[in-house]
Amino acid sequence: MSEEKAIDLLINSYFNRDNELFINSLNKLIKNSQLKIKANKKFYEINKVYDSSSIKEEKDVSIREVPLVRKKWLTQSLKKGSNSLYLNPDIKEKVFELEKIYINRKSIQRKGLLVPNKVILVGDPGGGKTTLANKIISDVGANLISCNISQMISSALGETGKNIHKLFSKLKDGDALFLDEFDALATVRFHDSNDIGEMRRIVNVLLQEMDTLSDDILLIAATNYSRKIDPAILRRFSFEIYLPKPTKNERFKYIDYFLERFYIKDNKKVIATVVNLTENYSYSELENLLNDYTINKLYKNKEENLLSYFVKNLQIRNQLNDTVMNKWLMEKKISITTLSMILGISRYKLSDKLKKESDKS
Known part of the structure; x- marks a missing residue:
């Protein structure tokens, strides 16, 4: 069995919660790679929350060679600093499905299918959207690229569209783009007679960039007011996760x-x-x-x-x-x-x- 297939099997057993298959697959991969590490249930019990400090790594383990042993993939904590989220089961399931699909994107691509790699997080200010975005990006092992949409907006004609294109053109496979205050694009107002035309051009640029986004790039947007966003843009998101205030x-x-x-x-x-x-x-x-x-x-x-x-x-x-x-x-x-x-x-x-x-x- 090739190393690529072994890793695919390991990933699938992890997300299917098949504990026995996971341990067997991991042991085979470790043996083939001549790595000295002991399989631990804490690595894959996805229903539990663990502090990353509780996951010990052997000094001679190459993190790059065994992706699933990386702390940032396997830590199920939603912590960011002192912050933690306690999500309801529906939200957890959506996050789980999103992560599962993105990590298995190569298998999806080989079948000729499009990878649903765009998610929008909706909720009141301070509701944990940024924390959850960081959690997802950390879990899938992507490289975080963060941008506040409001900082890209310019009153100069055509400048906002250029800023959007410049941002997307810098992205590489394996990146995760996090766009905060995403609704700012739908509430932009200019001070000349070209208001409506300029807004339409901005939306068109954003739609084009989203449509041509590589399947290997994860896009996460966050907004307080999803109803302010152009419906054509909203339709591009495969997942919409609403974060209510804590119960x-x-x-x-x-x-x-x-x-x-x-x-x-x-x-x-x-x-x-x-x-x-x-x-x-x-x-x-x-x-x-x-x-x-x-x-x-x-x-x-x-x-x-x-x-x-x-x-x-x-x-x-x-x-x-x-x-x-x-x-x-x-x-x-x-x-x-x-x-x-x-x-x-x-x-x-x-x-x-x-x-x-x-x-x-």
């Missing part, structure tokens, strides 16, 4: 994991209460809150927990006065005991305080 369960996992990384032992009830109070928060907003709290905890030696820190900072920013805060927290069904802990006053004084505030309203 209650996802917020809990995110917060718990973040604090655990820094050995902060907040009570689970405290975390659960913060989860209730952060409804509609994005991952970015949660990260900012947790980052500030962790610094406050580790470097300022503050004894307060996450819940008290969160409420105190809302008060400092004048987003909550006493009356509004009491009403707000009661609507969230937070107990008087928990509330007394937040405010740092006794349960009895708090009961009296709430009664007075209730009488005022």
Whole structure:
């Protein structure tokens, strides 16, 4: 069996979750290549999330010779710095299919089929689009080329189209182009009478570049407003992945994991209460809150927990006065005991305080 076929078999067993076939294929490939590395289930159990630091590599392993042993292919973590995403099963399945298709693109090409290598990520700001794009690009082992569309737009006639063509012409097989703020192309407005004509020329240039894009290049676009994008452009994307704001369960996992990384032992009830109070928060907003709290905890030696820190900072920013805060927290069904802990006053004084505030309203 040729090395190319052996690698194809290894890749297919990995994505088909065939553990026995994976180990056998990997052992054969290792034996043929005279590489000294031990197969480990952590390399291919795709349903689990692993920290890349937990995957050990032998010093004498040539990473270039065994692609599937590369950390950036096999780490299922969605981490970028301190950031992590907890995606729902539907999104995970779409990401899995996209990665599977791209990694197996040579097999698809040999059958004379077109490789669906274009994906658009849609979601609110701070929802994890950039993190997910980096995760996908890392998993498939592509070379990241990142560009913010807004930086390519020019008021000079024809200049934007030239910038787009110049960007695409520099791409090489194995590259992954990430275009952030992709909707900016559909909201461009110029200050002369050629507005409509210029916009159409830009769209046509982009369509042409997308249509002629090599199957070996992965295109990932990100947008907050997909409805602003020209329908003809949207149709070119094989995958559309919508990233909603994290659910209650996802917020809990995110917060718990973040604090655990820094050995902060907040009570689970405290975390659960913060989860209730952060409804509609994005991952970015949660990260900012947790980052500030962790610094406050580790470097300022503050004894307060996450819940008290969160409420105190809302008060400092004048987003909550006493009356509004009491009403707000009661609507969230937070107990008087928990509330007394937040405010740092006794349960009895708090009961009296709430009664007075209730009488005022």
